[in-house]
Amino acid sequence: xxxxxxxxxxxxxxxxxxxxxxxxxxxxxxxxxxxxxxxxxxxxxxxxxxxxxxxxxxxxxxxxxxxxxxxxxxxxxxxxxxxxxxxxxxxxxxxxxxxxxxxxxxxxxxxxxxxxxxxxxxxxxxxxxxxxxxxxxxxxxxxxxxxxxxxxxxxxxxxxxxxxxxxxxxxxxxxxxxxxxxxxxxxxxxxxxxxxxxxxxxxxxxxxxxxxxxxxxxxxxxxxxxxxxxxxxxxxxxxxxxxxxxxxxxxxxxxxxxxxxxxxxxxxxxxxxxxxxxxxxxxxxxxxxxxxxxxxxxxxxxxxxxxxxxxxxxxxxxxxxxxxxxxxxxxxxxxxxxxxxxxxxxxxxxxxxxxxxxxxxxxxxxxxxxxxxxxxxxxxxxxxxxxxxxxxxxxxxxxxxxxxxxxxxxxxxxxxxxxxxxxxxxxxxxxxxxxxxxxxxxxxxxxxxxxxxxxxxxxxxxxxxxxxxxxxxxxxxxxxxxxxxxxxxxxxxxxxxxxxxxxxxxxxxxxxxxxxxxxxxxxxxxxxxxxxxxxxxxxxxxxxxxxxxxxxxxxxxxxxxxxxxxxxxxxxxxxxxxxxxxxxxxxxxxxxxxxxxxxxxxxxxxxxxxxxxxxxxxxxxxxxxxxxxxxxxxxxxxxxxxxxxxxxxxxxxxxxxxxxxxxxxxxxxxxxxxxxxxxxxxxxxxxxxxxxxxxxxxxxxxxxxxxxxxxxxxxxxxxxxxxxxxxxxxxxxxxxxxxxxxxxxxxxxx
Ligand code: SF4
Ligand code: SF4
Numbered sequence: 001x002x003x004x005x006x007x008x009x010x011x012x013x014x015x016x017x018x019x020x021x022x023x024x025x026x027x028x029x030x031x032x033x034x035x036x037x038x039x040x041x042x043x044x045x046x047x048x049x050x051x052x053x054x055x056x057x058x059x060x061x062x063x064x065x066x067x068x069x070x071x072x073x074x075x076x077x078x079x080x081x082x083x084x085x086x087x088x089x090x091x092x093x094x095x096x097x098x099x100x101x102x103x104x105x106x107x108x109x110x111x112x113x114x115x116x117x118x119x120x121x122x123x124x125x126x127x128x129x130x131x132x133x134x135x136x137x138x139x140x141x142x143x144x145x146x147x148x149x150x151x152x153x154x155x156x157x158x159x160x161x162x163x164x165x166x167x168x169x170x171x172x173x174x175x176x177x178x179x180x181x182x183x184x185x186x187x188x189x190x191x192x193x194x195x196x197x198x199x200x201x202x203x204x205x206x207x208x209x210x211x212x213x214x215x216x217x218x219x220x221x222x223x224x225x226x227x228x229x230x231x232x233x234x235x236x237x238x239x240x241x242x243x244x245x246x247x248x249x250x251x252x253x254x255x256x257x258x259x260x261x262x263x264x265x266x267x268x269x270x271x272x273x274x275x276x277x278x279x280x281x282x283x284x285x286x287x288x289x290x291x292x293x294x295x296x297x298x299x300x301x302x303x304x305x306x307x308x309x310x311x312x313x314x315x316x317x318x319x320x321x322x323x324x325x326x327x328x329x330x331x332x333x334x335x336x337x338x339x340x341x342x343x344x345x346x347x348x349x350x351x352x353x354x355x356x357x358x359x360x361x362x363x364x365x366x367x368x369x370x371x372x373x374x375x376x377x378x379x380x381x382x383x384x385x386x387x388x389x390x391x392x393x394x395x396x397x398x399x400x401x402x403x404x405x406x407x408x409x410x411x412x413x414x415x416x417x418x419x420x421x422x423x424x425x426x427x428x429x430x431x432x433x434x435x436x437x438x439x440x441x442x443x444x445x446x447x448x449x450x451x452x453x454x455x456x457x458x459x460x461x462x463x464x465x466x467x468x469x470x471x472x473x474x475x476x477x478x479x480x481x482x483x484x485x486x487x488x489x490x491x492x493x494x495x496x497x498x499x500x501x502x503x504x505x506x507x508x509x510x511x512x513x514x515x516x517x518x519x520x521x522x523x524x525x526x527x528x529x530x531x532x533x534x535x536x537x538x539x540x541x542x543x544x545x546x547x548x549x550x551x552x553x554x555x556x557x558x559x560x561x562x563x564x565x566x567x568x569x570x571x572x573x574x575x576x577x578x579x580x581x582x583x584x585x586x587x588x589x590x591x592x593x594x595x596x597x598x599x600x601x602x603x604x605x606x607x608x609x610x611x612x613x614x615x616x617x618x619x620x621x622x623x624x625x626x627x628x629x630x631x632x633x634x635x636x637x638x639x640x641x642x643x644x645x646x647x648x649x650x651x652x653x654x655x656x657x658x659x660x661x662x663x664x665x666x667x668x669x670x671x672x673x674x675x676x677x678x679x680x681x682x683x684x685x686x687x688x689x690x691x692x693x694x695x696x697x698x699x700x701x702x703x704x705x706x707x708x709x710x711x712x713x714x715x716x717x718x719x720x721x722x723x724x725x726x727x728x729x730x731x732x733x734x735x736x737x738x739x740x741x742x743x744x745x746x747x748x749x750x
Pocket of ligand 1: 559
């Protein structure tokens, strides 16, 4: 920026913690052109004073030295297309966590002001994006979740295109007569309303339905997708703004459950096969057509079984309860028995379970089904171990119903993973034999018709990434409908195991996210976690070496590649995480307000005392998503920590470029901490891969440490959850002990 003004607040104990006499000199020496203090900078008078500096004095770089950047955001909200706002945290990082009036506290505050001015001097204001955004929502999948999504998006005024691969709408629920309770008091079955929903969607003037149609190719980005459909009338390409994928789930293959009698006796059927009988009203044994007098339900047929589906399918217990209720309503003479390991009825469905338990002729017993054998008179015998009926028990029955679990239809995750790995091995050109083997895999899988659903023309693969059980990858903790492809939202049982009422709610939620994404794209803003951010990275491609790190590491597939491997940036796919900035060895990816140079300037602004002063200096890169709020919370509880640590907030730990670590260490900084969100299968990283990448990049850091002949203990990576605030002071203090043991950085003074 051209003219930086430093605005220091002395309220909230800041003035008591740090004498302000020398502050103006510190700010001016750092490069600020103006300086003021105010006893309550967030008060209307304080804000007016800042606004006058902008309007009257031409200040375009505001260094607001006050509270955390997470506090008083409304008060300190200025036009970011005209001024840069740099928040320097003197309250949480100084006044609330350090003893007042001490030399170290003063040095900390002065360093933070210098760092803030250094950054404000280096950055620029972003230019907002302004492009034509199409508001059409494409819904892929015409089951319950997809129908709800289509209806909701159309209800908000968006044109909707609904694509279904089958020749009719309704999906899994279409074949049901009754459904589990969806409304209070949640104790009785309801008639299936899917036909009404199908009629409403098909007759809606804003919704175009394409049946027997698939998505053949999707190019582009949110607001500007080009979607090629392949249907009975041939191919057509549509301009689409956002996409909801609601491709549902399929029942687990009961042919793999021979230990439960499936395939051995025709009288062992699945939930779906019994449903067809309930719809016709004919409960006869398939083996000989005799009327069933007793029906045994086996819960967890495949689910929660490491040899089949390791997860709980969530809806099969409720589906069996519904079938028991229908049998007792329509066939009151038939006895039912439900054998379960645990009967899981999440949420309000517990009321339903209690109601079904009270029905006459209805038995529930806990136990493990050890086998299903032929019994007397053509009946079946269900052998049960560890039952409430006794250690070993058996039940004679006419029909056995296996409550089979669900397998997501989110694309063939295994195949996609294999395809992506093979393509990367080819690109890395590892060895002739490995490349040949990978090429064979790619040729084979690309031929495999039906593997892909969306057919995205993205460098990182044709479908949404999936988790280990092939449900769609989503930041499930905070953003259930989000996927790793911006503008594409997941709904229903392809996202997570769920029952029909949850799937319908999911369709609603995903449609709202799709519409929200379009609104934000139209304003040139990022969707969360940096919702509202208008900055986009700049790629100085004339210096690009085509190393492909950025295109491989971008967690959101925002970057395609040309044939040489040069990144092709798609701004509306970008979440502004900065992981590409962290990945680039040439340091040519930078945001206007977050750049390699800006952070390097902050590092340089830290005054490093001489070795004989025995005041080590440590830089802590804190992820702004969980670590920084956790630190604010520790400070709010007035927990104190070592004063020799200087905090630099980053968008994500994956946005830390290793050059900052090298710069810091060669400049005499004694140690580096990186604190971010948890990684792994149950990751909490808001950008999915950021913490993982930060750990992987530590091997590059080790090379730097070796080159500088420095100890590896000088760099540590930590992960913590948002609520683990009490760990922050401990991590800081323990690390300082380590640094004292290792001794001062020998590069001090160079
Ligand atoms: S900022 Fe993040 S989402 Fe955007 S291109 Fe870079 S790595 Fe991808
Ligand atoms: S990481 Fe940097 S050098 Fe490598 S391909 Fe991306 S922009 Fe080019």
